Amino acid sequence: MIKIGVFGATGYTGFETIKIIRHHPMAQLMFATSESTAGGNLGDLYPVDWDIPLISAANAPLDKVDAVFCCLPHGASMSAVMAARQANVRVIDLSADFRLTNSSVYQKWYGIAHESPQLLSEAVYGLPEINRAKIRETNLLANPGCYPTTVLLALYPLLKAKLLDPTASIIADSKSGVSGAGRKATLKTHFVEVNENLSPYNIGQSHRHIAEMIQLVNELGGVGDNLIFSPHLVPISRGMLSTVYVSLSDKLTADMVHNLYAETYANQPLMWILPLGQLATMAHTQRTNLAALSVTLVKPDQLIICASIDNLGKGAAGQAVQCFNVMFGLKEETALI
Numbered sequence: 001m002i003k004i005g006v007f008g009a010t011g012y013t014g015f016e017t018i019k020i021i022r023h024h025p026m027a028q029l030m031f032a033t034s035e036s037t038a039g040g041n042l043g044d045l046y047p048v049d050w051d052i053p054l055i056s057a058a059n060a061p062l063d064k065v066d067a068v069f070c071c072l073p074h075g076a077s078m079s080a081v082m083a084a085r086q087a088n089v090r091v092i093d094l095s096a097d098f099r100l101t102n103s104s105v106y107q108k109w110y111g112i113a114h115e116s117p118q119l120l121s122e123a124v125y126g127l128p129e130i131n132r133a134k135i136r137e138t139n140l141l142a143n144p145g146c147y148p149t150t151v152l153l154a155l156y157p158l159l160k161a162k163l164l165d166p167t168a169s170i171i172a173d174s175k176s177g178v179s180g181a182g183r184k185a186t187l188k189t190h191f192v193e194v195n196e197n198l199s200p201y202n203i204g205q206s207h208r209h210i211a212e213m214i215q216l217v218n219e220l221g222g223v224g225d226n227l228i229f230s231p232h233l234v235p236i237s238r239g240m241l242s243t244v245y246v247s248l249s250d251k252l253t254a255d256m257v258h259n260l261y262a263e264t265y266a267n268q269p270l271m272w273i274l275p276l277g278q279l280a281t282m283a284h285t286q287r288t289n290l291a292a293l294s295v296t297l298v299k300p301d302q303l304i305i306c307a308s309i310d311n312l313g314k315g316a317a318g319q320a321v322q323c324f325n326v327m328f329g330l331k332e333e334t335a336l337i
């Protein structure tokens with residue numbers, strides 16, 4: 001058995017991670033942390049009939065685990081990650097703290113200085129469909145943001161085949177369920193503000209997630225600065241859909257594009273490429289750990305990709321466990337399908 005701990009167990013991603021781990025045949029939960037409800041029980045905070053005691057992060061028995069999932073807000077995650085690495089424990093960090101390779105870019109977007117910039121070069125960006133070989137070897141996994149997961153999976157086949165027009169904008173129009181903002185109540189996520197409403201926020205190039213998208217698109221040989229990203233909040237609990245508009249550098253047929261996506265993601269257990277003529281919707285992936293993609297050729301050099309995930313599944317906890325499985329040499333989809 002691989003022994004694991006979860007920091008931030010009371011949040012949406014922490015709770016979702018524990019739900020998956022409870023059914024994982026090779027992983028055993030050794031501790032779950034909370035600061036505000038340390039001494040309490042997870043079963044008091046969620047409608048479940050199982051009890052998991054909550055302890056403060058300072059009391060986490062790092063000597064008893066092989067890996068930890070850090071499900072903490074950015075900024076707060078750094079100290080838990082550092083403590084785990086010092087104890088030689090492998091880390092899967094769901095926050096943004098280790099996704100950006102450059103500490104000054106991190107400071108620009110997150111408004112705080114990075115406390116352990118020396119660990120940034122050790123961290124591997126956790127998109128298995130793109131980075132599997134590096135994920136296998138790493139001790140510090142930076143789990144991607146939910147929006148970037150949709151946009152990068154939508155773009156990857158085109159980047160790999162060098163088919164994106166380098167002079168044209170890449171427009172990602174994205175929608176998220178409200179759990180994407182975490183469990184803590186805020187005015188923006190208040191029922192009355194969200195219900196029967198659809199709100200764009202931080203559109204253009206101003207949402208923090210664009211930084212990791214730009215980084216990855218550049219790393220994959222594209223022009224990251226061509227990205228325009230417009231997230232929206234929709235009145236549903238969970239789910240995410242990005243509709244991505246791109247110009248191609250070559251003229252293709254619909255079959256050629258579909259074959260490219262099907263071949264790029266062949267044998268990827270959590271990828272679902274829809275047949276031509278079908279469109280990915282949120283319902284394709286809600287409460288699953290899958291990513292569903294559809295491709296629609298508008299003109300021979302203009303394509304729309306719809307990318308659907310559950311923000312807490314492939315967008316967070318599901319992807320984190322997928323990476324954990326890769327890191328520990330297990331079947332990648334274990335406990336996820």
Ligand SMILES: NC(=O)c1ccc[n+]([C@@H]2O[C@H](COP(=O)([O-])OP(=O)(O)OC[C@H]3O[C@@H](n4cnc5c(N)ncnc54)[C@H](OP(=O)(O)O)[C@@H]3O)[C@@H](O)[C@H]2O)c1
Pocket residue numbers: 007008009010011012013014033034035036037071072073074076094095096144145146179180181182183184311312315316
């Ligand atoms: N929600 C998503 O769809 C999603 C998707 C991808 C990535 N993420 C990332 O995953 C991380 C967790 O997100 P979430 O949605 O699960 O958040 P959340 O629901 O707000 O939960 C946050 C957790 O962190 C703990 N916490 C809060 N402030 C803390 C602090 N200063 N020090 C230590 N612990 C603290 C909370 O514990 P107590 O209040 O019990 O002390 C709670 O367990 C974030 O970095 C987020 O950006 C979220």
